[in-house]
Amino acid sequence: xxxxxxxxxxxxxxxxxxxxxxxxxxxxxxxxxxxxxxxxxxxxxxxxxxxxxxxxxxxxxxxxxxxxxxxxxxxxxxxxxxxxxxxxxxxxxxxxxxxxxxxxxxxxxxxxxxxxxxxxxxxxxxxxxxxxxxxxxxxxxxxxxxxxxxxxxxxxxxxxxxxxxxxxxxxxxxxxxxxxxxxxxxxxxxxxxxxxxxxxxxxxxxxxxxxxxxxxxxxxxxxxxxxxxxxxxxxxxxxxxxxxxxxxxxxxxxxxxxxxxxxxxxxxxxxxxxxxxxxxxxxxxxxxxxxxxxxxxxxxxxxxxxxxxxxxxxxxxxxxxxxxxxx
Ligand SMILES: [Mg+2]
Numbered sequence: 102x103x104x105x106x107x108x109x110x111x112x113x114x115x116x117x118x119x120x121x122x123x124x125x126x127x128x129x130x131x132x133x134x135x136x137x138x139x140x141x142x143x144x145x146x147x148x149x150x151x152x153x154x155x156x157x158x159x160x161x162x163x164x165x166x167x168x169x170x171x172x173x174x175x176x177x178x179x180x181x182x183x184x185x186x187x188x189x190x191x192x193x194x195x196x197x198x199x200x201x202x203x204x205x206x207x208x209x210x211x212x213x214x215x216x217x218x219x220x221x222x223x224x225x226x227x228x229x230x231x232x233x234x235x236x237x238x239x240x241x242x243x244x245x246x247x248x249x250x251x252x253x254x255x256x257x258x259x260x261x262x263x264x265x266x267x268x269x270x271x272x273x274x275x276x277x278x279x280x281x282x283x284x285x286x287x288x289x290x291x292x293x294x295x296x297x298x299x300x301x302x303x304x305x306x307x308x309x310x311x312x313x314x315x316x317x318x319x320x321x322x323x324x325x326x327x328x329x330x331x332x333x334x335x336x337x338x339x340x341x342x343x344x345x346x347x348x349x350x351x352x353x354x355x356x357x358x359x360x361x362x363x364x365x366x367x368x369x370x371x372x373x374x375x376x377x378x379x380x381x382x383x384x385x386x387x388x389x390x391x392x393x394x395x396x397x398x399x400x401x402x403x404x405x406x407x408x409x410x411x412x413x414x415x416x417x418x419x420x421x422x423x424x425x426x427x428x
Contacts, residue, residue, distance in 0.1 A: 106200060106201045107201050109227050112201065112204050112227060113130060113227060115201075115205075116204050116205055116207070116208035117130060117191070117208060117222060117225070117227075118130045118131075119208075119212070120208060120211055120212060120215060120221065120222035121221060121222040121223060121224070123221055124188055124221040124222070124223055126138060126223070127188070127221070127222065127223045127224060130222075130224060134224065135188065135190075135223035135224045137187060137188055137223065137241065139187065139243045140243075142245055142246065143243045143244065143245060144243065144244050144245070144246075144248075145187075145241055145242075145243065146179060146182045146184035146241065146242040146243065146244055146248065147239060147240070147241050148175055148178040148179060148182070148239070148240050148242075149175070149237065149238065149239040149240075150171070150174045150175050150178065150237070150238060150240075151192075151235060151236065151237035151238075152167070152170060152171045152174070152235070152236045152237075153233055153234070153235045154167075154233035154234040154235070155233050156233075157170075158170060158295075159276055160233070160234070162295060163206060163210075164203045164204070164205075164206035164207040164210065165206045165207065165209050165210025165213070166210060166295045166296065167207060167210070167234070167236065168206075168207045168208070168209075168210030168211045168214070168236070169210045169211070169213070169214050169295075169296055170295060170296065170297065171236040171237075171238050172189065172211060172214050172218075172220070172238055172240070173214065173218075173296070173297045173298075173299050173371065174297065174299075174318065174371065175189065175238045175239070175240035176214075176218055176220070176240060176299035176301055177297065177299040177300070177316040177318070177371040178240065178316060179240055179242035179299075179301070179304065180299050180300045180301050180303065180304030180305075180316060180373060181249060181304060181314050181315050181316035181373060182242065182244065182248050182249055182250075182304065182314075183244055183247075183248045183249035183304050183305050183307060183308035183314065184242025184243060184244045184248065184304070184305065185219075185242055185243050185244075185301075185305050186218050186219055186220035186240065186242050186301060187220065187221075187241050187242055187243050188220060188221050188222070188223035188240075188241050189220055189221075189222060189223065189238050189239060189240040189241065190222075190223055190224050190225045190238070190239040190241075191211075191222060191224075191225035191236070191237075191238055192225050192226045192227075192228070192235075192236070192237040192238075193207075193225070193226075193227050193228070193234075193235075193236055194228050194229070194230040194232070194234070194235040194236075194237075195227070195228075195229060195230065195234055196229070196230060196231070196232070196233070196234065197229055199234065218299070218301050219301075220240070223241070244305075244308065245308075247308050247309055248308060249304065249307060249308055249311060249313070249314035249375070250313060250314070250331070251313050251314070251315050251327060251328045251331035251332065252313060252331040252332050252333075253311075253312040253313040253332060253376075254312050254313040254328060254329065254332035254334050254336075254376040254402050255312055255332070255334070255376075255378065255402060256334055256402055256403060256404050257379065257401065257402060258312050258313075258376040258377055258378055258379070258401070258402040259376065259377050259378075259379055259382060259398050259400075259401060259402075260325065260336055260337075260338065260374070260375075260376055260398070260399055260400035260401060260402060261311075261374075261375055261376070261377060261385060261396050261397065261398050261399065262317070262321070262343075262344065262372055262373070262374050262375075262396070262397055262399050263300050263303055263372045263373045263389075263394050263395065263396055264298070264300070264344070264370075264372040264394065264395055265344045265345055265346040265349065265372075265395070266317065266321055266343060266344060266345070266364045266370045266372055267343070267345060267346075267349045267360060267363045267364030267367055267370070268289070268290050268293035268294070268346050268348065268349055268370070269290075269293050269294045269297060269367065269368070269369030269370050269371070270294075270320075270363040270364075270367020270368055270369055270370075271290045271293075271294075271348070271349055271352060271360070271363055271367070272290035272291045272292070272293050272294030272295070272369075273294050273367075273369065274290075274363070275287045275290050275291050275294075276291060276294065280352060280356075282348065282351060282352055283351075285348075286347070286348035286351050286352070287348075289346065289348045290346075290348050290349070293346075294369060297369070297370070297371035298371065299316075299371055300316075300371075300372065300373045300394065302392050302394070303373055303388070303389075303392055303394050303396075304373060306388045306391075306392060307373070307375060307385075307388065310377065310381050310384050310385060310388065311375040311376060311377050311381075311385070312375075312376045312377055312378055313328050313331070313332055313375060313376045314328075314373055314374070314375040314376075315327060315328045315373075315374050315375070316371055316372070316373055316374070317368065317370040317371065317372050317373075317374050318368055318369065318370075318371065319368050320365065320366040320367055320368040321338070321343075321364065321365050321366070321370070321374065322338065322365050322366055322408050322410060322419065322420070323366065323368070324374055325338065325374055325400075325408045326407070326408045328374065328376070329402070329406070329407070329408055330406070332376075332402075333406075334402050334403065334404070334405070334406070335402070335403045335404065335405035335406050335407050335408065335409075336376075336400055336401065336402050336403060336408045336409075337400050337401050337403055337408075337409055337410075337411055338365070338399055338400040338408065338409070338410045338411065339399060339400055339410075339411055339413070340361055340365070340410050340411065340412050340413075340418055341412065341413045342397060342398065342399045342400070343361070343364050343365070343397075343399060344395060344397040344399075345360070345364065349363075349364070361418070362420045365410050365419075365420055366420045366422060376402055382398075
């Protein structure tokens with residue numbers, strides 16, 4: 102007999118059951134389902150995101166980074182709803198060429214992020230596929246009587262964004278050979294692409310303060326467009342106000358229009374984009390200070406429909422393509 106590795110059940114027992122050990126309702130991944138206790142007055146928020154090798158990640162990343170990105174894009178959706186992470190369900194569809202060592206690294210990445218973000222594995226499925234590595238995670242979070250939605254923006258609300266934007270898209274440009282930078286800046290941007298930082302504390306803190314919220318996955322203008330459409334309003338973004346990292350700013354010194362377009366339409370930021378009544382501006386600033394998260398006012402909600410990017414002199418600089426189109 103040749104060594105065929107641990108097999109499906111061996112991999113679950115060895116690599117995935119330990120990730121569920123601290124969640125009593127997961128029953129060590131030995132039952133047909135999990136039972137989650139949210140506590141009184143708490144509601145479940147559920148979100149799913151899948152990653153496919155060659156589409157959502159390059160494919161040659163360390164397994165731990167693939168795991169962390171798959172979990173973090175879901176944590177970002179929970180944050181956008183104002184939900185606190187509780188548990189997640191994991192489906193891995195792996196080609197037979199993927200060995201136990203890869204799965205071990207994948208599970209190590211999940212373990213590290215479980216500790217960082219306070220979420221536990223509740224179950225899932227492992228299947229073989231003739232196609233590329235495909236990872237699907239369904240994340241579950243908890244909210245109280247209120248949460249964040251896309252539909253609450255009102256005319257004259259401020260448009261705000263957390264952190265810096267454009268880094269993830271520029272990191273992918275570095276990986277694809279479209280952007281050359283010094284090694285420190287290049288490494289920073291690639292890390293931002295591979296390891297997004299979900300705003301898991303900011304989201305819940307904005308419940309009752311922000312009027313609407315979304316996380317930036319498709320691109321700032323595209324996602325603001327989703328929020329504006331859900332709210333029945335329009336929005337303006339002031340390009341001069343976009344918060345850029347030092348690495349993105351360095352790239353902008355040589356390629357201003359390129360970097361602005363990536364910041365407006367690149368996607369993969371996983372920052373929170375939210376609207377807030379001007380009367381709540383000080384509350385937002387206090388939350389940002391307390392959580393040590395940068396929050397920048399980048400625009401305004403207006404009457405009408407559609408999202409436009411505007412330069413300092415009032416010129417419309419909305420890119421023709423404003424973000425990733427699904428399908
Ligand atoms: Mg989202």
